[in-house]
Every structure is written in C-alpha cells, then in structure tokens.
Amino acid sequence: MKIAVIGAGAWGTTLANTLAKKGLETALWVHEPELVEEMKNTGTNTWYLPDFKLCDKLTFDSDAEKVMTGADIFLVVVPSQFMRSVLGKIKHLFPENPVVVCASKGIELNTGAPMSRVIRESLDGLSLRYAHISGPTFAYELSAEMPTSVVLGCEEDELAKKIQEVFSTNYFRVYSNPDYRGVELGGAIKNIMAIAAGIADGLKFGHNARAALITRGLAEMSRLGKAMGADPATFMGLSGMGDLVLTCTGDLSRNRQVGLKLGQGMKLSEILKMRKVAEGVKTTESVHGLARKLGVDMPLTEQVYRILYEDKDPAEAVYDLMSRDLKPE
Template identity: 65%
Template sequence: MSKIAVLGAGSWGTTLANMLCTKGLKVSMWAREKELVQEIKKKGENTWYLPGYSLESRLEVSHEPDEVLHGVDYCLVVIPCQFMRKVLEDFKDLFLDNPVIICASKGIELTTLKPQSSVISEALRGKNPRYSVVSGPSFADEVSRKLPTAVSLGCEDQELGARLQEILSTDFFRVYFNADYRGVELGGALKNIMAIAAGIADGLEFGHDARAALITRGLVEMSRFGVALGGKEKTFMGLSGMGDLVLTCTGDLSRNRQVGLELGRGKTLDDILKVRKTVAEGVKTTESVYRLSKDLHVEMPITEQVYNVLFEQKDPRSAVEELMTRALKVEQ
C-alpha cells in the first residue's frame, strides 16, 4: 500500500488527505500547530480550517515532521506559498533521495519571484525531487462533500504522471494529465489575481458584463504571462487556467474574490486581512506577478490595477474606469 505524507493541514490539505485516506491509502498529515493536532485527534474534525466534516479515523496527524515523512512514497505539499521554502528547507534531511513531490499550493514566491517548482527544487537541492503539481477548479468544501470535480496534474515525467493520476483520482475527483507543469502551476497562481479584480467589480456592483469582461481579458493576461515563463498557451484554456479562473471569479467560496468584494465595498486591505483566518494567496501573488511582469516587459493591465488598489491605495472605482478608458486595441 502506498504511503502518502501531506504537509499542511489547512482546508485544502485536510480535504486531500481525508479523500486519499477514504480511498484506502495510508496517509499521514503534518500540522504546524500542536493545538490543531490535539483538536483533530480529540474531535475527529479540523474545526479550525474545515469545520463540519468528519475525518477518517485512519488518518494519522502529527506535529512531528519525522513521523509524517518516515517511509513515504509520495509527499503532497499544501503549504502556503510564501512559507514553502522555509518549511521544506527545515525538513530537507527527512526526505529520501528523489522524493516524489505533488504540489497543491498556488502562488509565486515574493522574495525571489519564482514559481513553486523552482522554490521546491531549490529548497530540496541535493535530494533531486521529482515534481508534479495538481491544480484546477476545486473548492475544499465541495470536494469534502464528494461533489464532482476535475483538475489537472502537471508533470514532465509522463510515466510518473500516469501513476499519480491513478493515485489521486476517485469516483468524484477526476484528474487529467498535462506534461506542461509550468503552465499548470502558473494558471493556479495567476487566477487568484483575476478573482480579486472580479470581486472588486462585483463589490462596486458593476454587473455581469464587467465580470465577464474581466474573466475573458484576465485569461489573456494569464496566457501572455505564462508563455513568457515557459508555459504553453493551450494549458491556460484548460482546467488549471480557464476552469480555475471561472470558479474563483464567480464562486462565493473563493477567498480571493471575497477580498475583492470587500475592497469594492470600501474596506481597506489591512482591515480585511485582520479578520481573515485563511490565506488569500492572490494578495502576495499580485505583488510578485506585478514586479515580475515589469522585469519581463509583459503587459498586464488588470494585474497592474489590482496592485494599485492593494498596495498604492488607489480607489477601486478609478482603477476599473481606467481599465475601460485605455487606448483602444485589436482583440488578441
């Protein structure tokens, strides 16, 4: 029986760990907080991040990384993007050589402007990790309810990718293989910026037309940026691009859309983040992508306006109006 370690006990990490455990796999999950481990063991539920869902009694949960990583075949990392490098560097000596890493986190590291594949490779330098990434339109709440969901698995190694497809797929969680791991991971990161933009428009009550325009032009931006970093344009038309974009720009469970909604309704970013327990990766990713787009000379008008609202205190209404009054162009 395959043993899988899950690093990260937030809503998504807990959902995936429990789903795989339900499938019959041996799963151990690492949580940073000792109190959370005790809570899960006591109540059989992650009341902090995934309340209302009973967890499999066979799911092992620990605060000790050596217990979780001992003898594992696959490691599913679901650590917030900006903390990924530090955690993996701290745990590096616990990994065997050539570990199989399945990344389920989304974002671009702010300090280095690097995607998760590069961060993981550098953090585990010398271990020669085999990288894959799972991304697509998937809310933890809906997957926990076993509602039909389809995602992409990005992996350069087709043989390994096919194996991981089988491991991760269930009768309600369908996994498609895609050799373009860079496109898959970037789609998952970039769509969070567009979700903030769509939320701002909705918060301003600009209507369905505006939201549809932002989604469509947002996809153009995502593709343009992704190709500049080595992804394939076609990938952004799939589940990890357009699929995840539509979900996060329209679904009320989207944390990034909720941030945008509150901004559109007049709240400041500081006030919004103070009361949030879960991470909205799109905030940091906006800063990373904005800076990187300038270095790469990639035009990203929506990202630029979201950045201005988040970090330059620009009025959200002015930001949207400025997008609408840009120089007229040919659609491409």
C-alpha cells in the first residue's frame, strides 16, 4: 500500500505524517522546491507546520512523478480554488482507475462546483473511484496526536471500509457515510459561518449571539445541501454540526480569525496578507452566487458576502439580520 499526498499545506502535511507514523508508505508532493530543501534540512514543514517533526518514514519531493508513481490511493489536499489547475497539470500521472480521496474544503469560484465535480472534470477520461474526508479537525491537534474524528463520504461501501482501515489510528477515527455530497458541502459552507462567528465575537456580542449563529448557520447549510442533492441528516454529523462548532468557537480556525479581525475594524485587504489560506473568503463568494442561482435563502451568507465584498459595516449587517421579517423556526 502506497499513498500519494498531493498538497503540503498544514492539513496535507499532517495527514501525510499521520499515515507515515502508522507505518504506511507515504509520499508527499510539495509544490515549492525551496520548501523541500528546508524540510530536508530541518525535518519540519517550516512554512505550514513548523512545530512538529516529520516522521523519518515520510518521503517528500517537488517532482510529482516520483511521488505519484505506484500509489494505490491519491489523497488530494490542494486549496479549492487551485484544485482544477493543479490536477490538470498532473493528470497524466494518475493510473486509469485511481482511488482519489479529497480532503480539501471549498466550492470553486465562478462554476459553483463542489470538489467532487471539480476533480471528476479535471480527471475526465479516467475511471475514478472517489471519496471525501471531512470533519472537525485542526491540523495542530491531530499532529499532536489528540483524539480526532472525521467522516469519509463514499458511495462504494467496500471502498469506504478499505479507506477507513487505512486512515484510522488509535487517535484518528474515521466514520463512513455514503452521502459524499453532504460531507463535502458541510466542510465547505461551515467556513462562511466561522467568519460570521468571528465577526460577532469581534463585535463582543457574547455567547447568545454565537449560539444563535451556529444554529441558524446549520439551517442554511442544510437548505443548500438539500438543493444540491445531499441528505439533510448528514449535516447533523461530523462534517456538518461537528465542523461548524469547531470552526465557530476554536481560536485555531483561520476563518474565525478573519471574522474576528473584521469585527474589530480591519479591512479584508489587510487580513488577506496572511500566508495561510482562509478558504471561507472565496467560498463565501461562490456560495453566495450558488444560493442565488438555486433560489436558496441564506441570510447569514448574504451578510458575510456584503461585509467581505461590498465593505458593509459589520454592526449594520447584524442589525439587518435581526430586523428581518419574523417567521417560524
């Protein structure tokens, strides 16, 4: 069993390291040759995961062919807005019937496509077997071997069981769910709600507001999911409610940190100078357009969009949310 991990950000490196520590042959594709040299010299991913030593058994290279040749599972952890272009460049390195597990959270801008569609279109012509892994995860905590649970969305029952066994350890537990669309959407849309929660906390609105936001955010996620063919019940699980609670309350959440800074008066252009990607900023734009196209009511997403892209005052956005027409829950 060989696993090729495509993408060496904090999450990709963490997953690769976890698999290598389990004793599995794991190779990590690092896009930047200069980072590869630093990793060889320091034994750490100094750009994205500087606090943790890499397992001696983990191999890494900027040559995608070396990483991907002979792999049985391809774990794709590329930022969502770069997924199509990256896979297009390395498509010729995949076998005819690859097993692809996506661990990226986001929805493509302009097309409104979830990652499953982006990957299938990028690898068109191959007999793809697909799964999506998501859930309440901070890379730092999994790297520190703190107990973590995720869910694997996969339509093929036997394949799901195989991947579960490969990925699970005594501190990383993988559940399965045939509704891969719900799993991937939960992981993407919750980033918008994390920005909203950060804004509320930045405005010092307290715990009542945060609890209401999480609850109503879940309702929005479920509505859009249902409109896109997902099972609403999936959003009550790890990739929905679990991930939503984590990113709306945990200070390690990059999306929550974006919201906090917005609530404290910073402008988005200043915030985006951070090296680490906050997927929710672009996801807000793509989901906003998608909701309008599908006719799905998403008032929280609407206001976050206006704050991010129309420079709306966060306090005014909250007032508009609270002043809407009253209706049943």
